[in-house]
Amino acid sequence: MPDLHHILFFSFAAIILFSAGMVAFRPRPVESAMWLILNFFVTAGLYVLLGSHFTAVIQVLVYAGAIMVLFVFVILLLNLDPRELGTEGGASWSSLVLFMGFLSFVLVALQLATPDLLKAPAALPEGSTFGSVEAASRELLTKYIWGFQLSGIILLLALIGVGLIAYRKAKVPQVKGAQA
Amino acid sequence: MAERALGLEQIINIVLSASVLPWVFFFGKILFIFTLGFGVIAPVMIWVERRVAAFIQDRVGPNRVGPLGLLQSLADGIKLLLKEDLRPDEVRPFFFILAPALAAVPAAMAFAVVPFGPETTLGGLLPEPARLQIAPLNVGLLYVLAIGSLAVYSIALAGWASNNKFSVMGSLRASAQMISYELAMGMAVVAVILMSGSVDLYDIVKAQTNHWFIFTIPGFIAFLIFVPAMFAETNRTPFDLPEAEAELVVGFHTEYSGMKFGLFFLAEYVNMTTLSAMCVLFFFGGWEFLPFGLTWEGIGYQVDQHWFSWVIPFAWFAAKVAFFLFVFVWVRWTLPRFRYDQLMGLGWKTLVPIGIANIALVAGLITFAGGF
Amino acid sequence: MTTTVPFAYWLILSFGVFCFGACGFLIRKNALSLLICLELMLSAVNMAFITFARMHMSEGGNILYFLVITVAACESAQGLALMINYFRLKQNIRLDDARALAG
Numbered sequence: 001m002p003d004l005h006h007i008l009f010f011s012f013a014a015i016i017l018f019s020a021g022m023v024a025f026r027p028r029p030v031e032s033a034m035w036l037i038l039n040f041f042v043t044a045g046l047y048v049l050l051g052s053h054f055t056a057v058i059q060v061l062v063y064a065g066a067i068m069v070l071f072v073f074v075i076l077l078l079n080l081d082p083r084e085l086g087t088e089g090g091a092s093w094s095s096l097v098l099f100m101g102f103l104s105f106v107l108v109a110l111q112l113a114t115p116d117l118l119k120a121p122a123a124l125p126e127g128s129t130f131g132s133v134e135a136a137s138r139e140l141l142t143k144y145i146w147g148f149q150l151s152g153i154i155l156l157l158a159l160i161g162v163g164l165i166a167y168r169k170a171k172v173p174q175v176k177g178a179q180a
Numbered sequence: 181m182a183e184r185a186l187g188l189e190q191i192i193n194i195v196l197s198a199s200v201l202p203w204v205f206f207f208g209k210i211l212f213i214f215t216l217g218f219g220v221i222a223p224v225m226i227w228v229e230r231r232v233a234a235f236i237q238d239r240v241g242p243n244r245v246g247p248l249g250l251l252q253s254l255a256d257g258i259k260l261l262l263k264e265d266l267r268p269d270e271v272r273p274f275f276f277i278l279a280p281a282l283a284a285v286p287a288a289m290a291f292a293v294v295p296f297g298p299e300t301t302l303g304g305l306l307p308e309p310a311r312l313q314i315a316p317l318n319v320g321l322l323y324v325l326a327i328g329s330l331a332v333y334s335i336a337l338a339g340w341a342s343n344n345k346f347s348v349m350g351s352l353r354a355s356a357q358m359i360s361y362e363l364a365m366g367m368a369v370v371a372v373i374l375m376s377g378s379v380d381l382y383d384i385v386k387a388q389t390n391h392w393f394i395f396t397i398p399g400f401i402a403f404l405i406f407v408p409a410m411f412a413e414t415n416r417t418p419f420d421l422p423e424a425e426a427e428l429v430v431g432f433h434t435e436y437s438g439m440k441f442g443l444f445f446l447a448e449y450v451n452m453t454t455l456s457a458m459c460v461l462f463f464f465g466g467w468e469f470l471p472f473g474l475t476w477e478g479i480g481y482q483v484d485q486h487w488f489s490w491v492i493p494f495a496w497f498a499a500k501v502a503f504f505l506f507v508f509v510w511v512r513w514t515l516p517r518f519r520y521d522q523l524m525g526l527g528w529k530t531l532v533p534i535g536i537a538n539i540a541l542v543a544g545l546i547t548f549a550g551g552f
Numbered sequence: 553m554t555t556t557v558p559f560a561y562w563l564i565l566s567f568g569v570f571c572f573g574a575c576g577f578l579i580r581k582n583a584l585s586l587l588i589c590l591e592l593m594l595s596a597v598n599m600a601f602i603t604f605a606r607m608h609m610s611e612g613g614n615i616l617y618f619l620v621i622t623v624a625a626c627e628s629a630q631g632l633a634l635m636i637n638y639f640r641l642k643q644n645i646r647l648d649d650a651r652a653l654a655g
Contacts, residue, residue, distance in 0.1 A: 024576030065329025117560040139611040151622040158626035
């Protein structure tokens with residue numbers, strides 16, 4: 001009887017790879033965005049399989065719930081037609097192949113260097129708190145406090161930057177014949 | 181005949197044996213909670229909404245179908261189901277059908293983690309105390325927030341797929357509004373997390389044994405932020421700008437009819453119920469009897485004495501939730517709609533700063549005063 | 553819950569998703585799709601981080617995930633703001649036309 005974890009992993013992986021392909025190759029951005037939301041959602045499922053509940057929830061909350069909402073919002077706001085999107089094609093395939101080749105080389109080297117990767121992983125020890133909200137937040141607020149503070153500053157800077165870039169004074173339309 | 185009787189007896193024995201009972205319990209609560217949510221609360225709420233609206237406007241309201249018009253929702257449901265499945269010409273078909281489904285699915289998913297009673301062994305039938313909650317998640321609160329943030333997709337897509345100016349305006353408003361008020365709601369909820377020290381909904385209720393959070397200063401401020409955010413997240417008056425029937429026809433669901441509209445409608449009422457339940461769990465002690473230590477144990481009621489003893493706390497919890505559902509209706513027919521800039525101003529310039537200050541307050545109280 | 557699937561599979565999956573993201577990034581010609589593919593690549597990297605965290609039973613990978621997601625949020629907000637401004641200027645988001653600074 002096949003292992004439940006294997007079944008779940010491979011079905012999730014199939015959905016993730018398929019939706020990733022759709023994200024990359026569907027012509028309209030709105031379709032890409034919808035497939036990406038599905039991708040993020042199933043990825044959260046994979047994180048649950050890995051025992052990392054904190055990241056699974058953050059994945060749905062931040063990626064699917066906040067970042068992608070922003071994308072969908074902008075897609076709606078611009079409401080682009082195909083002409084404004086430009087034509088596809090003319091890719092730099094050579095750089096693509098080179099890039100992929102390099103990455104696969106790294107991956108193969110990694111597998112060769114650590115043969116343990118292909119063995120079934122050891123079970124979590126009894127009473128392990130790996131991936132729980134408590135464990136992750138404790139590490140985040142003690143050992144990695146500077147990284148945490150830095151991420152806060154980055155968010156603040158991004159907020160100010162977006163305000164500066166996107167803000168534009170609304171032009172009040174002049175009504176003909178209106179008395180000032 | 182004898183063989184068959186034996187078989188039946190065996191089946192009963194298996195069902196009653198401890199190995200199968202947890203499964204019966206598991207599927208029983210799924211059946212119970214979803215029947216309650218989609219089959220009872222939503223239709224009854226639609227009836228209550230119309231009757232209360234009529235009462236506030238000095239009318240009679242629907243009173244023809246069944247006693248007091250109670251079967252009106254059933255009649256409406258049949259009407260919606262039997263209506264022609266209309267699809268306007270210029271819509272984007274796939275997304276047009278996807279949007280109502282995306283409204284109903286997150287609503288049901290969030291509803292699945294609402295705990296509706298204390299931990300129980302059903303009077304000793306179960307080997308260990310089980311939670312009256314379909315999915316006993318230890319990150320329940322974050323899960324509700326996460327799933328709640330997905331509701332915006334259905335509205336955004338519905339407006340965009342309808343290919344209609346009013347719909348697009350409605351969904352743009354909805355997206356901006358829900359992102360903004362999610363932030364305010366998050367700030368209110370962080371204060372609750374700090375006070376209870378957990379993101380588990382059961383632990384949050386347990387932390388309120390001695391004092392409900394509504395009776396603490398930071399808890400009260402958080403409640404004041406949570407309630408407007410709750411109205412905004414469900415797109416109800418005074419924040420129903422995405423629908424705004426006076427200016428946008430009905431916004432994002434202008435082009436929807438029949439059961440596709442019905443799904444939006446159902447999702448709205450289920451979301452209202454989920455958020456009301458969250459409000460009760462966060463600030464009003466969940467299913468506990470009264471504040472200041474007067475719990476069920478405190479007044480001598482054993483919640484685990486018989487297999488049905490959980491019903492009383494559950495009914496008490498349901499009564500509290502019903503009160504907030506009534507507030508939703510009450511506010512809808514009393515207050516006028518906000519203007520769009522007022523809505524954004526309230527969210528970003530009032531609720532979010534107060535929320536951040538409240539987090540600082542509660543963190544300071546816990547660190548320096550040892551309590552709140 | 554503890555997985556019984558070897559970590560190599562998780563890394564290969566992450567690699568596959570990253571490849572799709574990179575392909576999309578290199579062949580798409582509009583700014584919106586580019587940003588979306590960027591998110592896909594970041595998500596793939598995150599998957600590898602979580603796998604490594606579980607492999608070494610250390611929360612470090614989860615923390616890195618948290619930091620990456622912060623940067624992803626900032627990056628997408630900035631990118632979308634720039635794109636809206638570009639659209640206001642040119643009425644399109646075709647990247648092939650954005651060659652005002654090309655020599």
